[in-house]
Amino acid sequence: MTRTGMSPLGLTREEIRRQIHLPWSEAFRISWRYVTIRLGRSLVTASTIFLSVAFLMAVCTMILAAKATGHAQEDPEAFAATMARYKWSVFLGFMICATGIISALLMSVTERFREIGTMKCLGALDEFIVRMFLIEASLMGLFGSLAGAIVGAVLMLLWAGFREGFSLWAKIPWGLKSPTGEWGFFAYFVASVLAGMILSVVSAILPAWRAAKLQAADALRTEI
């Protein structure tokens, strides 16, 4: 419940709320710095996303390849059963990836307790801290997913090419939709990258909440 009216500080509460803010551009700039400068830590988080999304994209590419060569249509039931198994594996992979991200980010929060406390002393609201962490997570998600999707797709295409002949590449629908109205390569690509980013942001919610709960007095603490 938001309070309104005059604050003891001599301004209305609405004015006070308006006078503290962190523009998204600034939050983005700060988060970008954290991601690029603490590259080692960022890579650890991004690599789990990379692997999961690579797996996902590889499976999607495999679906397209199977349809292109006609194997999928030969025995639809067997195909569906195989696909179900793969989908389950991809899902498990994403779950494992999520726990990896959560651990890495929680560790990051613990390491940064002093900086976060200091920012609160400078006037940062809890939501600013959350914003910064979520932007960081989505940046790592974006880069990890992009790299993963590309590598996963390329590897699967090469493998399918070696097994079934490279002519199948011409038969794959590269655009958004295939002639039969199903998903094309680009659609799968975008969906995989989005899945990775969403995974990253959702995993970051708990660590971001923990970070926001840190107090300004933590800036003075001398131990972790």
Next chain:
Amino acid sequence: MAMEQMMPSGEMRERLQDAAKKLEPMMQQVSEFIVRTRDVHKVYLMGKVEVRALRGVTLDIKRGEYISIMGPSGSGKSTLFNMIGGLDKPTSGSVYINEVDLAQLDAYELAWLRCRTIGYIFQTFNLIPVMTALENVMLPMIFAGVPEDERRDRGMELLKRVGLSERWNHKPFELSGGQQQRVAIARALANDPAIILADEPTGNLDLRTGKEIIELLKELNQEKGVTVISATHDLKMIDVSDRVIWIRDGQIARIEDRSKIRVEAALEVEEALMEGELPDLP
């Protein structure tokens, strides 16, 4: 006849009320005491044991004073510091900054206060490691909504004042301890605060650098009239402080006026000399 004519009409009353509302903040700023505590107690629970960190602290700090809070470890010095700085709430008693009771403020108002009224300096400098010196100084201004050009100008001005204008582009790991603390001081002054709170500002610095920092703080205190409140072990602070508050066991043991410190010591020496004794060196 006179009474009805003297009572303000509805419109007049509104205008008076508006004027009073506008004067309110100004009235608050004219208060002589910038920080007041009233019987502040703080009790911590460490597991099942109650730790009474502060046991009834009452003090008044005037605008523009330079105050040192001194005491041994565990005396409640840091706890008192946290109370005054709005970093923690007392278990009982009140803390007033500019006559505003901190307990009445919500999260937004506290953030506003920390952003604009108080500047913090820490023993561990606490600069954001991924930002340059200038960006660190600009950060409080970002939270205060200052436009980019003004931020930059003011940031460079402050860095110049603390003597670091050529190092504006350096990150904290490229600066020495003393330089980092100077950046921290510039950052604390970013939004022209009324109070600077310094927690062991010279704790991680060598003797000479510590002295420079103390001198810088005193200069700023005199130039800008900003109240400086420092919790410290450093005896070098005594010289520049207007008053020294000695804390022991969660209570104020003594408040010394600097002029009195000098005068009393000098008197003691004089007396001893007159008696023909060799006085203890102060």
